[in-house]
Amino acid sequence: xxxxxxxxxxxxxxxxxxxxxxxxxxQSAADCDRIVxxxxxxxxxxxxxxxxxxxxxLRATEQLLLQSTxxxxxxDGLIVCTQTPDHLIPGVSSRVHGKLGFRQDCxxxxxxxxxxxxxxxxxxxxxxxxxxxxxxAVLVNADCYTRLIRHDDLTTRxxxxxAATATIFSTQxxxxxxxxxxxxxxxxxYEDFIARGSAIQPDSGVAQGIHMNxxxxxxxALRVVPDAVDSALRDNGLNKSDIRMFxxxxxxxxxxxxxxxxxxxxxxxxxxxxxELGNTVSASIPLLLLDQQDHLKRxxxxxxxxxxxGLSWGGALFEYVGND
Amino acid sequence: xxxxxxxxxxxxxxxxxxxxxxxxxxQSAADCDRIVxxxxxxxxxxxxxxxxxxxxxLRATEQLLLQSTxxxxxxDGLIVCTQTPDHLIPGVSSRVHGKLGFRQDCxxxxxxxxxxxxxxxxxxxxxxxxxxxxxxAVLVNADCYTRLIRHDDLTTRxxxxxAATATIFSTQxxxxxxxxxxxxxxxxxYEDFIARGSAIQPDSGVAQGIHMNxxxxxxxALRVVPDAVDSALRDNGLNKSDIRMFxxxxxxxxxxxxxxxxxxxxxxxxxxxxxELGNTVSASIPLLLLDQQDHLKRxxxxxxxxxxxGLSWGGALFEYVGND
Numbered sequence: 226x227x228x229x230x231x232x233x234x235x236x237x238x239x240x241x242x243x244x245x246x247x248x249x250x251x252q253s254a255a256d257c258d259r260i261v262x263x264x265x266x267x268x269x270x271x272x273x274x275x276x277x278x279x280x281x282x283l284r285a286t287e288q289l290l291l292q293s294t295x296x297x298x299x300x301d302g303l304i305v306c307t308q309t310p311d312h313l314i315p316g317v318s319s320r321v322h323g324k325l326g327f328r329q330d331c332x333x334x335x336x337x338x339x340x341x342x343x344x345x346x347x348x349x350x351x352x353x354x355x356x357x358x359x360x361x362a363v364l365v366n367a368d369c370y371t372r373l374i375r376h377d378d379l380t381t382r383x384x385x386x387x388a389a390t391a392t393i394f395s396t397q398x399x400x401x402x403x404x405x406x407x408x409x410x411x412x413x414x415y416e417d418f419i420a421r422g423s424a425i426q427p428d429s430g431v432a433q434g435i436h437m438n439x440x441x442x443x444x445x446a447l448r449v450v451p452d453a454v455d456s457a458l459r460d461n462g463l464n465k466s467d468i469r470m471f472x473x474x475x476x477x478x479x480x481x482x483x484x485x486x487x488x489x490x491x492x493x494x495x496x497x498x499x500x501e502l503g504n505t506v507s508a509s510i511p512l513l514l515l516d517q518q519d520h521l522k523r524x525x526x527x528x529x530x531x532x533x534x535g536l537s538w539g540g541a542l543f544e545y546v547g548n549d
Numbered sequence: 550x551x552x553x554x555x556x557x558x559x560x561x562x563x564x565x566x567x568x569x570x571x572x573x574x575x576q577s578a579a580d581c582d583r584i585v586x587x588x589x590x591x592x593x594x595x596x597x598x599x600x601x602x603x604x605x606x607l608r609a610t611e612q613l614l615l616q617s618t619x620x621x622x623x624x625d626g627l628i629v630c631t632q633t634p635d636h637l638i639p640g641v642s643s644r645v646h647g648k649l650g651f652r653q654d655c656x657x658x659x660x661x662x663x664x665x666x667x668x669x670x671x672x673x674x675x676x677x678x679x680x681x682x683x684x685x686a687v688l689v690n691a692d693c694y695t696r697l698i699r700h701d702d703l704t705t706r707x708x709x710x711x712a713a714t715a716t717i718f719s720t721q722x723x724x725x726x727x728x729x730x731x732x733x734x735x736x737x738x739y740e741d742f743i744a745r746g747s748a749i750q751p752d753s754g755v756a757q758g759i760h761m762n763x764x765x766x767x768x769x770a771l772r773v774v775p776d777a778v779d780s781a782l783r784d785n786g787l788n789k790s791d792i793r794m795f796x797x798x799x800x801x802x803x804x805x806x807x808x809x810x811x812x813x814x815x816x817x818x819x820x821x822x823x824x825e826l827g828n829t830v831s832a833s834i835p836l837l838l839l840d841q842q843d844h845l846k847r848x849x850x851x852x853x854x855x856x857x858x859g860l861s862w863g864g865a866l867f868e869y870v871g872n873d
Contacts, residue, residue: 226550226680277750303734308638312752314697314744314759315632315736316661319859323736333734333861334669337640337659345658349673352682356550358672372749373638410627410657412639412647420638424748425696426601428636435638535643537657 226355231347231543232393232400233293234515236508237284238270239369239387245269250379260383265478269386269503272369277311279320281389282367286321289363289391297325300393302332302353302362306342306507308534309368310335313424317367332359339418340474340533341408342366342507343390344541347529348406350394361395366507373420375434384477386503390511401514401527401543405461409453414536417441442533446480449538451488453530457540465490469525469545470517474532475499475509507531514543521545550679555671555725555867556717557617558839560832561608562594563693563711569593574703584707589802593710593827596693601635603644605713606691610645613687613715621649624717626656626677626686630666630831632858633692634659637748641691656683663742664798664857665732666690666831667714668865671853672730674718685719690831697744699758708801710827714835725838725851725867729785733777738860741765766857770804773862775812777854781864792818793849793869794841798856799823799833831855838867845869 245261245268247254261267272281282305290297305318316335327333332353338345346364353359367389374382394403422433450473458464471494473481478497485495498509498516505512510529521527525545532538569585569592571578585591596605606629614621629642640659651657656677662669670688677683691713698706718727746757774797782788795818797805802821809819822833822840829836834853845851849869856862 308640310637310661310748311750312744313632313634313661313747314663314742315739315859315861319734319736319739319861321736322734323739327734327736329733329735330731331734332669332672332732333736333859334673335661337634337637337661339638345656348656348682349658349677352680353673353676355682356676356679358676358679369749407654408656409653410643410646410651410655411653412643412645412651412657415639415643415647418638420636423637424634425693426635535639535657537639537643 227396229351229354229394229396229403230398230400231403232395232397233289234390234392234511235285235289235292236512236515237281237288237389239272240276241271241273242268243271245383263479264383265499266383266503267500270388271371272387278307278309278367278369279311279317282317282321282365283324285389285391286325286363286365293393298328300327300331300361300363302359303327304346305335305365305367306338306346307335307367308337308339309370309372338507338537339535340506341531341537341539343510344406344529344531344539345408347403347541348408351403351406354394354396363391363393365389365391366511368506370506373423373435375432380439381435381437384504386505388502388505388508388512390508392511398546399548402546404542404544405457406541408539411536414445417536418534443480445536446532447483447487450484450530450532453538453540454488457528457542461542467526468494468528470527471495472510472513472527472529475513476504523547551720553675553678553718553720553727554722555727556719556721556723557613558714558716558835559609559613559616560712560714560836560839561605561612563596564600565595565597566592567595569707587803588707589821589823590707590827591824594712595695596711602631602633602691602693603635603641605711606641606645606689607648609713609715610649610687610689617717622652624651624655624685624687626683627651628670629659629689629691630662630670631659631691632661632663633694633696662831662861663859664830665855665861665863667834668730668853668855668863669732671727671865672732675727675730678718678720687715687717689713689715690835692830694830697747697759699756704763705759705761708828710829712826712829712832712836714832716835722870723872726870728866728868729781730865732863735860738769741860742858767804769860770856771807771811774808774854774856777862777864778812778852781852781866785866789814791850792852794851795819796834796837796851796853799837800828847871
């Protein structure tokens, strides 16, 4: 079957910035310093008053089309991964499709996945391209979790940022070659990260918005991420030292530090970009790839691992093949 | 590449029944008779007070596992198509995964699609199975649109029922062989069928719930369904008379009658099942296949066409291959 490549990445951020400072959080300066030091998150992009996920998705996709040699009409797939759609009916992808002039025989659909959404999306895109169901397609990862964050819940509020990425997948050999992907789930953790009252079930008697079982999610991440890394290495006959970059979902510095320490990884193998982005859910891995690709050489291996709500996680191994 | 089969279908209905009668609708008996005569819908299953999409999805999947020779741990994919999830975060598939003991390396995700969701889902499952990303997987189609129907909006209320189906896709040669599928979208019709205030965007100043541009949707259906039929026939070198059964999305009798008339189809080529189900969104086509499969002979061709919200539509051609 065909090789599949992630050719191009573009991004968009929420139009406002929220700082993890005393004025914003209503905490003492010393407490805010501790928060920033522990999480690594100084500020985060957030959506403006009348800005929604489809606006982020539109801007990221417009940016992608500007940078691409292809026009909207040359893509036969448009998949938007989001957990914070403008409406339940229809999906965000429909709005993007209509506004940007994608063609009528374009497979256009939303998928719902959180911090593993880029891996789940890449796995899906790869299957579609390999089986020739799609030739050249766009995957958008877009969320505005801050709309569901309870302002008084500092355990989540200081972490999440709103952003979107748009990526092209095709058989064209440029960018990152997808060598391997594998996805996992453990639905017994359904309630460990849940947005109460966010869709059809009212969840009365509980505060509306995101509820995170912080210790549960941390112990989950420290268990499954090393396992997913080991599986990916074993399945591909590789060692940790063969991997130039571990593109972990940018949960926050505290979690990434613990993961790197537990796996004995070098600091320069585990880049981070959450200081001014926070946790941007399924956009965090492509945002990191976008930031880091100038530091990569042809042949460098990148192992991306997403993990979070669901519970759900997955790994994807890429080879950087360059862009000319 | 491998052939892909839809092996087995199971279903679940909302636990209550709503009749299109004078008591329920608050209209005169004569008006209700006219509604029933025009739409063909006498009654519809609806969810009970504390019943949500995940409950329908669970029951349909439990039923599927009871009928299947495989246990939950033998499936490596679980995709739930819904537009009415219990929560935005996580998806319905997570709850089903956790409750029914699916395994950890099961690709578990929600997709958001309406009345074209079975075709979009089948296209996705086929790509995943053909590319060997999945071996044997479950597609669930589940919705409780009645939660978003405005009770005073009779144009939608009399039509929709709540139900779920669960289907198995694999390379095992039984049931229906999927010969062909193609999916379409026109996002310029984003607002023609929209659930206002249903997710992140508040849509203040408009009544919350489903708003349907009835004439717009009707003219859309009368245009794209014949086109999708023609494309499917042309792409497969077939004539209308080669098709034993047109499994149209069960919008309602009025729409299906107009479609059959416009395309010059025989009544027995266009079965209907909406009298006691109504429009069950993406579950309607698999519910129809389940009802009708006893009337099929090996080698019979079935052309399924889904169409609706998005706007979005698609066609899938199946050959019935039997079950022994």
